[in-house]
Amino acid sequence: MEKLEPTFSKGGKAAWLHSTFDAFDTFLFVPSTTTKCGSQVRDCVDLKRLLIIVVLALVPAFLVGTWNIGVQHAQAFGLADWGLWECFGYGLLRIIPLYLVSYLVGLAIEFAGAQIKGEEVSEGYLVTGFIIPLIVPVDIPLWTLAIAVAFATIIGKEVFGGSGMNIWNPALLARAFLFFSYPTKMSGDTVWTGGVSRYLSERTCWFQGNGLVDGWSGATPLASNLATATPESLAQNGFGLWDLLIGNVGGAVGETSVIAILIGAVILLATGIASWKIMLSSVLGALLVGWLGNIGGATTLPCYYQLLLGGFAFGTVFMATDPVTSAQTECGKWIYGFLIGALCVTVRLFNPGYPEGMMLAILLMNTFAPLIDHCVINASIRRHYKKLA
Amino acid sequence: MFETIKLKKGLNLPLKGQADKAVLMEVTPGLVALKPTDFKGLVPKLLVKEGDTVKAGSPLFADKMDQRILFTSPVSGKVQSIVRGEKRKLLAVVVKADAQQVYENFPEHDLEAMSGEQIKDLLMKTGLWASMIQRPYGIVPKADAKPKAIFISAFDTAPNAPDMQYVLGDCAADIQRGITALKKMTGVAVHLCLEAATYSCNPLHRMDDVVLHVFEGPHPTGNVGVQIHHVSPIVKGETVWTISPVFLAAIGKLLSSGKLDLTRLVVVTGSCSNKSGYVRMLPGTCMSELTEVLGNTDGVRVVSGNVLTGTAIGVDGYLGYFDNQISLLQEGDYREMFGWANPIRSKLYSYSKAYLSWLCPRKKYGMDTNVHGGVRAFMFNKVYSDVLPMYIFPVFLCKACMTKDIDAMEKYGIYEVLPEDLATCEFVCPSKVEWQKAIGEGIDLMLKEMA
Structure with missing residues (x-):
């Protein structure tokens, strides 16, 4: 690396690639920079470390989700002899292209952006790029994913000045972009199961057995009519309590397994990276509205089911707690999280055409987080001076 | 009487190299520098030229905005050099000390007989006016400003900070005289902040003319700014003056002897110092006089002040005017492969729980400048x-x-x-x-x- 450095530094042949070189260089070695002013010693933690822990926390959801791709596929095509490894292998086969697209497109834009600005490449995309494939349907066409990633990175992040300056969670923005631009590829019952979209259009896919099983619907638990669904009716459709916890149900790749997400939550909370206040208040918000909806007759499901369905758990643990786009003040975090949970369930219960409320709830509260902070800070400053007077 | 103000937030850095309470040496001054850059916002007007002879207490430069405020030499000797930086900015006036110290005599120093105005003139003339710091902004106090209070923090919570009680030793009477003088000069309350753990055996807790506060908590609880914030926060338009007890002792000595004596105990700390302990020296003393204590300084950064707020001065630098600590740090200009991905990194300290150092809260670390x-x-x-x-x-x-x-x-x-x-x-x-x-x-x- 030292030998290569002159080529990439100012005046060298490949100086236009300096940020790229620097990114790889610091990926391999901690830079030798020493403190110049201010504090002479520094904590050994840096953003690379914190963000890699977030990625680590996502790994359980990734593993279970990958396995579940295979499980769903096997169910749809009646591949009864598939075991754990066949399911997992098929899942990997399907998810690796999504990751390739997500990281190649996203990192290319990040590197180019850093190069244009002459800055170091920020590590923020490590996490975003890992999340995006986990929150889209597995059958999403790769070209639409590429467009969504480009949109989220450029419009969601780079125009604001890069990681740390963005208003909205870029991964969710990618999903919202897909949702509104390509609704046919993002909703309906058939997109959530790997291989089905291709089979329906081309009558073929990699492992199709004897074709789609009769009576297979592919519906996700959230597509059930929440107004009349009961735990029993859900269980009859294959969405029992344990299925929802383990995650062998239909849905976006990473969001189905509540247990895997909880392991991630434990990692995030133990390392202090995510705010427990946001997670707890979001759960409380969802429970409250779920309970009100239950006694008010909007739904027949007990309120705790709202925590297990759809993207609620994934959103609460990994996306509502995004430190950049969430509320920054401690009191603000309570308000922010609570409203996310409450809004998510409200959208689910009172908007039947639109079952997944989590994405919009988080994006909406991302938008309002600065306002919440503004109010909290002003109130706090007023209180401080009142105490003085 | 007073209640202990308990602060929970903060961070005591687990830094190796706490000094023993022993005086290692008395430094005979050789080169001593007074640096205008130690005083925030000061535009200096130079009053001496190279080759001039000065006494301890003679002015070297003045505040250009208010030339009554003088900055005086801590030693007697010859002005050896006037160091200038970019745009001829005055960086330091270096005095080569005489073997025998001669002091400027300030005859009017009877505290009882002096009026507030006379005390003020005396402080400005002796250079001790500039030992006070005016908040907001941390500047040299304006001569005609009326502070709402004066704050003194009598303990230091910074990493490996000097034990102020040891540093002040038997100066209690001098400090009392200093406090009384400030009180007489400004007519406002003088707040003295002590540490909860040691205040009852600290002679300072029996001072007159002060409002006593007791604080408990990790660094930066010992910072006077934090103390002001909890006792009497500064709002727009108000000013507060702060002074270190080390300078109060100097004011007290001036008022009893009529001489400017800034000698103080300075702590030398750091895991890579030769010996760690206290050194009696003047502010502005050149580090080359301390070779015996500092030891081998290859790859070592010499910091005037503590490791969090100090300035790197180099092995030929001069101790800062307000500092009573010298920290030695290993330079960290190495490259660590996959450092951020290493799960443990047991030699490094992190406050975050992303590393495992929180599992051994008593462990001390030798930190470097990486x-x-x-x-x-x-x-x-x-x-x-x-x-x-x-x-x-x-x-x-x-x-x-x-x-x-x-x-x-x-x-x-x-x-x-x-x-x-x-x-x-x-x-x-x-x-x-x-x-x-x-x-x-x-x-x-x-x-x-x-x-």
């Missing part, structure tokens, strides 16, 4: 308020300073802080933002705009 990462935008914003025992929003304040937004700076409390108060935030910052520089630049902007 930044351990590249500068990024703010991302994880909870950690800062955990290490700052003040009711302010540090990230918002820092961003306001970076964006030069004066209204926001006022709102988020720029009047209450000096860069040193946010040093713990800078230490823990995972984004490696230079906090103290940012806050310092914010204060410079305020000074310029509010003048």
Whole structure:
């Protein structure tokens, strides 16, 4: 690396690639920079470390989700002899292209952006790029994913000045972009199961057995009519309590397994990276509205089911707690999280055409987080001076 | 009488190299420098030229805005050099000390007989006026300013800080005289802040003419800025003066003997110092006089002050005017392969729980000057308020300073802080933002705009 450095530094042949070189260089070695002013010693933690822990926390959801791709596929095509490894292998086969697209497109834009600005490449995309494939349907066409990633990175992040300056969670923005631009590829019952979209259009896919099983619907638990669904009716459709916890149900790749997400939550909370206040208040918000909806007759499901369905758990643990786009003040975090949970369930219960409320709830509260902070800070400053007077 | 103010937030850095309570040597002054850069916001007017003979207490330069405020030589001797930097900015006046010290005599020093105005004139003439710091902004006090209070922090919580009780030794009578003088001069309350653990055996807790406060908590609880914030916060238009007890003792000695004597105990700390302990010396003493104590300084950074707020002065540098600590740090200009991915890194300390150092809270670390990462935008914003025992929003304040937004700076409390108060935030910052520089630049902007 030292030998290569002159080529990439100012005046060298490949100086236009300096940020790229620097990114790889610091990926391999901690830079030798020493403190110049201010504090002479520094904590050994840096953003690379914190963000890699977030990625680590996502790994359980990734593993279970990958396995579940295979499980769903096997169910749809009646591949009864598939075991754990066949399911997992098929899942990997399907998810690796999504990751390739997500990281190649996203990192290319990040590197180019850093190069244009002459800055170091920020590590923020490590996490975003890992999340995006986990929150889209597995059958999403790769070209639409590429467009969504480009949109989220450029419009969601780079125009604001890069990681740390963005208003909205870029991964969710990618999903919202897909949702509104390509609704046919993002909703309906058939997109959530790997291989089905291709089979329906081309009558073929990699492992199709004897074709789609009769009576297979592919519906996700959230597509059930929440107004009349009961735990029993859900269980009859294959969405029992344990299925929802383990995650062998239909849905976006990473969001189905509540247990895997909880392991991630434990990692995030133990390392202090995510705010427990946001997670707890979001759960409380969802429970409250779920309970009100239950006694008010909007739904027949007990309120705790709202925590297990759809993207609620994934959103609460990994996306509502995004430190950049969430509320920054401690009191603000309570308000922010609570409203996310409450809004998510409200959208689910009172908007039947639109079952997944989590994405919009988080994006909406991302938008309002600065306002919440503004109010909290002003109130706090007023209180401080009142105490003085 | 008083209640203990308990602060929970903050960070005591587990740094190796705590000094023993022993005086290692008495430094005979050789080269002594007075640096205008030690005084925030000062525009100096030089009063001597190279080759002039000065006594201890003779003026070397004055404040250009108010030439009654003088800055005096701590030693007698010959002006050896006048160091200038870019645009001929005056950086230091270096005096080569005589073997036999001659003191400027200040005949009027009877505290009982003196009026407030006379005390003020005496302090300005002897250079001790500039030992006070005016907040907001941390500048030399304006001669005609009327502070709302004077604050003294009689303990230091910084990493490996000197034990102030040991440093002050038997100076209690001098300090009392200093306090009485300030009280007489300004007519405002003098607040003395002591540490909860030791206040009852500290002779300072029996001082007259003071309002006593007792604090408990981790660093930066010992910072006078934090103490002011909890006792009597500064709002727009108010000023508070602060002074270190070391200088109070000097004022007390001046009032009893009529001589300027700034000799003080300075602690030498750091895991790589030859010996660690206390050294009796003058502010501005050249580090080359301390070779015996500092030992081998290859690859070592010599810091005047503590490791969080001090200045790197180099092996030929001069101790800062306000500092009574010298910290030695290993330079960290090495490259560590996959450092950030290493799960343990047991030799390094991290406040965050992303590493495992929180599992051994008693372990001490020999730290170096490596930044351990590249500068990024703010991302994880909870950690800062955990290490700052003040009711302010540090990230918002820092961003306001970076964006030069004066209204926001006022709102988020720029009047209450000096860069040193946010040093713990800078230490823990995972984004490696230079906090103290940012806050310092914010204060410079305020000074310029509010003048």
